[in-house]
Amino acid sequence: MDGKSRSDIQAGKKVLIVLKEDQRTGKTTEGIVKDILTNSSSHPHGIKVRLTSGLVGRVAKILQ
Numbered sequence: 001m002d003g004k005s006r007s008d009i010q011a012g013k014k015v016l017i018v019l020k021e022d023q024r025t026g027k028t029t030e031g032i033v034k035d036i037l038t039n040s041s042s043h044p045h046g047i048k049v050r051l052t053s054g055l056v057g058r059v060a061k062i063l064q
Helices: none
Strands: 014-019 029-036 048-051 056-062
Touching (some): 014 048
16 A cells, blocks of 8 residues: 555554655655654645654655
8 A cells, every 4th residue: 555545554564765965866764653753634646754763764665
């Protein structure tokens, strides 16, 4: 699943995110969702989340 719909993402899910500095290359970072930062129900570039590691980025793919 892609990360464009807020309803698909909950705290504790394992995801791949694209960090702001990696947007040009598309490099992804794996982690566990701590907080959902996007308020709208969907976003064309992916829902913005904070991982348990503290990194912030947009969800590219939901792994579990």
